[in-house]
Amino acid sequence: MRFYALAVYAFLYLPIGIIALFSFSAGRSASSMEGFSLQWYGRALNNPFVMEALWTSLRVAFVSAVLATLVGTAAALALTGMRGRLRATFDLLVQIAVMIPGIVIGIATLIALVSVFDLVNPWLEQITGWSLALGAGSLIGAHGLFTMSLVVLLVRGRLETLDPALIEASSDLGATPLGTFRQVTLPQILPAILAGFLLAFTFSFDDFVIAFFVAGAETTLPIYVFSSIRRGVTPEINAIGTMVMVASLTLLIIAQLLLRRSQAQRRA
Amino acid sequence: MKNDTTPISRTAFMEELRRYQKGSVTRRHFLGVTGLGTAMAVMGGALPGLLPTRARAQDIGDRVVLATWPNYHDPANFDAFAQQTGALTQVNVFGSNEEMLAKIQAGGSGWDVFVPTNYAIPTYVMADLIEPLDLSKIPNYDAAAFDQRFATAGTIDGKVYAVPKNWGTTGIAFNSTKTGGIVDSWKTFFDGARDKFDGRVMVHDYQLTTIGNALVYHGFSFNSVDPAELAEAEKLLIDVKPHLYAISSDYQPAMRNGDAWLTMCWTGDGKQMNVDMPEIGFALGKEGGEIWSDYYAIPKDAPHKDAAYALINYLLDPNVNATEALAHGYPVADSRTNALLPEALLNDPILYPAAGALDPLEFGAAVTLTDPNRAEVMARFKSA
Amino acid sequence: MAMTQTRGRALLLTPAALWYAALLLLPLAVVLIFSFGERTPIGGYAPGFTLAQYANLPARMAAFRNTLTLAPVGTLAALLIAYPLAYFLAVRVSVRWKTLLLVLVIVPFWTSILIRSYAWIFLLGGKGLPALLASIGFEDIRLLNSPFAVLVGIVYGYLPLMVFPIYVALEKLDLRLLEAAADLGAPPWRSFVQITLPLSMPGVLTGSMLVFILLMGEFLIPAILGGGKVFFVGNALVDLFLQSRNWPFGSAVAVALVVIMLITVAIYTRVVKRYAAGRDDVAMM
Secondary structure, three states: OOOOOOOOHHHHHHHHHHHHHHOOEEEOOOOOOOEEHHHHHHHHHHHHHHHHHHHHHHHHHHHHHHHHHHHHHHHHHHHOOOHHHHHHHHHHHHHHHHHOHHHHHHHHHHHHHHHHHHHHHHHHHHHHHOOOOOHHHEEEEEEEEHHHHHHHHHHHHHOOOOOEEEEEHHHOOOOHHHHHHHHHHHHHHHHHHHHHHHHHHHHHOOHHHHHHHHHOOOOOOHHHHOOOOOOOOOHHHHHHHHHHHHHHHHHHHHHHHHHHHHHHHHHO | OOOOOOOOOHHHHHHHHHHHOOOOHHHHHHHHHHOHHHHHHHHHHHHHHHHHOOOOOHHHHOEEEEEEEOOOOOOOHHHHHHHOOOOEEEEEEOOOOHHHHHHHHHHOOOOOOOOEEEHHHHHHOOOOOOOOOOOHHHHOHHHHHEHHOOOOHHHHHOOOOEEEEEEEEEEEEEEHHHHHOOOOHHHHHHHHHHOOOOOOOEEEHHHHHHHHHHHHOOOOOOOOOOOOHHHHHHHHHHHHHHHEEOOOOOOOHHHHHHOOOOOOOOOOOHHHHHHHHHOEEEEOOOOOEEEEEEEOOOOOOOHHHHHHHHHHHHOOOOHHHHHHHHHHHOOEEEEEEEOOOHHHHHOOOOOOOOHHHHOOEEEEOOOHHHHHHHHHHHHHHHHH | HHHHHHHHHHHHHHHHHHHHHHHHHHHHHHHHHOOOOOOOOOOOOOOOOHHHHHHHHHHHHHHHHHHHHHHHHHHHHHHHHHHHHHHHHHHHHHHHHHHHHHHHHHHHHHHHHHHHHHHHHHHHHOOOOOHHHHHHOOOOOOOOOOOOHHHHHHHHHHHHHHHHHHHHHOOOOOOHHHHHHHHHHOOOOHHHHHHHHHHHHHHHHHHHHEEEEEEEEOOOOHHHHHHOOOOOOHHEEEHHHHHOHHHHHHHHHHHHHHHHHHHHHHHHHHHHHHHHHHOOOOOOO
């Protein structure tokens, strides 16, 4: 079992290792190793477009993941135990949102938003001086649509396997609904919420298809990467990927250490 | 100032260019060693009128959005532009004219300047997506200085909608150690794909050149939209497909690591691969093929029009344009810029092939880009 | 009590409802309208009412066939690889390592799928695995730009989507149940079939559905690892919207794809309902 898990992790991290290895190449090609050099890291860090794209991606992924987690969890809580037409409608919406291919959502969102902006902007400009445009907002909205639905599925799956007796017991013991939620429900569904948040963040951070259509003048990291690799990959792209990886792993380890310390404190 | 730099020899220059492109020397070193820096400084000092004049930040705003092709600019020039005008250039990079057109057609692109290829411009005009340029805002554009072959596509019905950037060709890149020599015909290209180069040949992932060159193989026009001729091209492509290494416009990695031996290839890519790996050569198909020119244009709904004009004007400054050419390695049609470029570069057979080799080539036509039958042929080819 | 509950529910649902209306229903309506329109000579959309786009659908038959073959195969492969890992993470790993290992499944996906696919190009290309195989005597094996390479990319790309739901389902598995089963003399395979597997079924079904659905619209992996030679419906859509800009036909293909998915989901829901009817512990989407 442990060996199997190791093998799967090797499968997951082998390409990552290759990316990291080639990022130290001295040559121009990102698919062979020619000497050792750190120059591509310097180049990536000094490339304002890379940094701007990275910042845009992080911002969009974080905001859309937070919103998707909040809205999705709220919807999941409301939907659990609900019956009737509203429930059926919502189930259908969740299903459709999850299964519409990114390319369809991307182009459809683009066309729809542009049509709406064309209608609304002349008025808006007169009244407020501002106008709507594609950008971080439409990215967050389009990414969140899919990831919110994932959160609904994950959290509701968890809620529906929750023992109703626990909640009854809690209210029998005089807990308020909010108290029951915080003391009983939330701890139970927290893993699902966390998983949902991680999936949402990852999806948004990694998405190219939807972003390509609805990003307007914004450039996210995948859009930058995609356009750069169209005509010859340089190890600069590998350096970016490696840095993102190392940064996220570092955050992860810090989070794990903090978590363990707080657990130890609680026990003590 | 004139005599403090000894002229550099051709071989030494190419060596320096190679080092520069590999990134092992800085631009400043390169310009210094080759004497180009001096030339540019002299030019700049002697002709202050060529320097961008609209240089007040409050005039043009704080940013300008440019949609262009990958590796097509010298980033240092954008820094300099920001210093002079206060406007930061945000660069969006694209893979094909079809993508750019699709995005502009849908609206809301947010672009101020973009770089259409010759055959795309009539479509933008027809779809009312671009407006004639106000040339008084681009004093650095001197129509007389440009080779007309690579400048006329920007003018439609006497109105200038776009000003020229660079030009190039679509030829064949071959790994001579694997192919056993130069491949300079589409006949060898497509027949070899089914024979001794089985599984080693790549074609582009967009219809214009892939179908165009298959048409040229049969002796038809690169731009043909004749159904019978297209049917022949389709038959050839579908017959070749199982033997292809890939249908992809991203051919550099496979060529560099030896998996692919032959590919359809643009000038700049051919140059870049040749610089790093001399065994990879670039040749034009002797039966014909594509020659193209890129332009700067401003979308109708550009949010920062003043900045757009300022940026185009800046990039057309011959001094700036020369550093651009050194960074991306595509030929320039502006004689003022070419006067600043070293002769070795101007004699480079990949960048500037002999005039005779260019004769059979055709410019892509507007209808070639938009013909629905060609799109369907490509779809059938790819899904076969 | 009932009143406040209803009001609370409405409050919880409103943000999601608004989100769906603005960014799902409105765009879908636009696609539907477009699918009855016509392509202008220079591409794009011209209003109209014609069924010509739907009549033309057989022109993309090959793409639908490829997709409907590789998507189920890819889903099954991902499931077979993900299940043991999810089981291991949920049941066998101690609490202190669980989160870390779980997040490690997802961390590679913080590097762009594009970059990772390029790494696979190297691994499957001439200087990667084939070179390794050649050194042990298997000459001239070509892996890249084949359906196999696409399958590897698919499994690699969608593994976490399979691992997570299964993990979530298995994580609440009460180990005492398994212990009790063992105490009662049940062999491990039997307690797996009778306890673990049924309990994980919601996760398995959710994961499979997610992966299958995303595969139906996939286009990057076939484009990159299939060398453009493996053509999915997603690739057909991208070409229609980004190359030929035949938006009405593209919209019709999109509608057809969505309809196929709806049918698949309906069949799936029926299967799940029948399955759930036999077991009251299973609830599905």
